[in-house]
Amino acid sequence: MIGINAHDFLEVDRELSDEERAIRDAVRDYAGAELLPHVADWFDAGTLPDPRGLAKGLGKLGVFGMHLTGYGCAGTNAVSYGLACRELEAVDSGLRSFVSVQGSLAMTAVHRYGSPEQKDEWLPRMATGDALGCFGLTEPDSGSDPGSMRTRARRDGDDWVLDGTKMWITNGSVADVAIVWAATDEGIRGFLVPTSTPGFSANVIHKKLSLRASITSELVLDGVRLPGDAILPGAEGLKAPLSCLSEARYGIVWGVAGAARACLTASIDYAKHRVQFDRPIAGFQLTQAKLADMLVDVNHAMMTALRIGRLKDEGLATHAHVSFGKLANVRAAQRVAATARSIHGANGITLEYPVMRHMVNLETVATYEGTAEVHALTLGRALTGLDAFR
Template sequence: MNPHDFLDVDRDLSDEERAIRDTVRDYSAAELLPHVADWYDSGTIPDPRGLAKGFGKLGLLGMHLTGYGCAGTSAVSYGLACRELEAVDSGLRSFVSVQGSLAMTAIHRYGTEEQRQEWLPRMATGEALGCFGLTEPDSGSDPGSMRTRARRDGSDWVLDGTKMWITNGSVADCAVVWAATDEGIRGFLVPTSTPGFTANVVHGKLSLRASITSELVLDGVRLPSDALLPGAEGLKAPLSCLSEARYGIVWGVAGAARDCLVSAVEYAKEREQFGRPIAGFQLTQLKIADMLVDVNHAMLTALRIGRLKDEGLAKHAHISFGKLANVRAAQRVAAKARSVHGANGITLEYPVMRHMMNLETVATYEGTEEVHALTLGRAVTGLDAFR
């Protein structure tokens, strides 16, 4: 039976959804998979603009948005693309997610028509890259405590502060930056060529290495009044964008888990000890069975939340449920798959340790396990335990 999809979850996909799945899967196998181990080993993506343009040709950037050159696909179709990308590497799904679900969504949802026309068509093709500046060195799970400030100076805005762990920050053309003002949290479009804006690449990462991560420094960055995202008022705006990105994670980690399972099954059937393949030993089969259950539960969870999203019924807590459950499942699968591979599992010849390390980042970014657990607790009890 098929370890890729034991419960035949994809049988419930439409013809269009299958076509998108297959297109992204084929592209990933041909253009991404042969290089990703080297990218991970070197700790960077050598040609992020080339990568963006490749994704743009496939229509993956902002694919769930409508107009401005965006594909306008269903939530499930977007999820399937995330699954196939993260089956290669979490950093690649993060690349697409930050561009489309964070930066482009913020502009599409909260920007003016002029801002949309200026940025979205170029971002959809990959000609322009965006990043999303919310997290700070001392402000992760509590974004309301951010120290980045925006003050009025005549008709201009002046921004000062630091953002941390920003994907694509050093290669972006436009940064969506969130700052505290006298009127509350507001969002700004900051062209990265603006004087006073600096992006410093974060080195020494042990996880999500096939991804460019940066620190953003804003030192007296002066912006015209039309840099403000007028529809974004308060924390609800950036958090709504994060919810879009988290939805992609729900699908993405199911892809990472699936890849670990497939690698473990193939390896166990080939690796011989004591005169026979280790796949024939009971303890190995127990690990495989556990992984199989987790992978298929994750795929079912992703599809169900995707269908709810397409019907307009998905709540913030549903996304938290998916991220909490599926990341946990993927981490269990990666750990078991690594043990099946033995010493070989720690090398880049096999994908399992790379996925395992990446999932450590995915578990904490865009909402830690604790934050999502408290979100679920509040949803079913009506009591807020955050403070």
């Protein structure tokens, strides 16, 4: 059994096609060479020092909106996109978020609900990383209940005027365009807001203890005047932004499996080299029991991600399937990261090792794009037909 692939113990990746393996390897190689050597410093600094440069590199790699078709997007299947998320989050959750917000949220909103003119204007540049987007749904008092948003859009002649605040917006201060969701007299609608528009501002949120290799902002809209054609014509009601969130949540299902894999790999290596009581701690029963539990969680997460990906590619995945994946895989990744931290002992709290970084990042991932409670109630509704949200 020596030399087994611990992070793919059940050989889940054997189920991949040649094209899927090629995409997996391309993203893994890029992430290992261009991102991993720097991510601890970025995390320590609490920012991404060159988001434009990062975007250009990722755009050249082809991961922005890679699951979309046309407009310079790669048009891959859902499993390939998931694999890319897994390899990026194996480096850091903030990097997967950078790609997810661009592709699964902002680009998907334009691709799915935008006019032909909006698609032509924004999607090709966003696919290459020449333009960055963000997604403004969450508000200071409206997280799990986006329907209670206070941001308003009112008509003024042929224009729209937007007022409100959005919170916890990834890429907000570096974006060229914000997809902003607002309440109108006709219901919730989406708007394309160029960030250079007068009245729009973005304030970076500092002093974060999690997802530090990421830029998080507050968006303020103070009398932002937009032309009538700034509205996303196909987006009517709350189902539109929630459908985009489901795409991003799907990426999380895969991404956290990558974070868990990184923690397991680091723990095996550390345990085999850390000597206590005259032998490697990997030889102690308690350590082996921890590693065994981690192995099970990592490989269960991989199987869950692949199964939901296959269902998605067959057109059979529902939002409840995605909730199942996010709930199960985030919990598994959190268990793995916490156990990895214990195996590393005092060294586990330093950025010399990745485990504490992954552990605190997963605290954010567990909360955003649907808390564990929200996904549990989504599954409860699917099981019983009864809505327990209100």
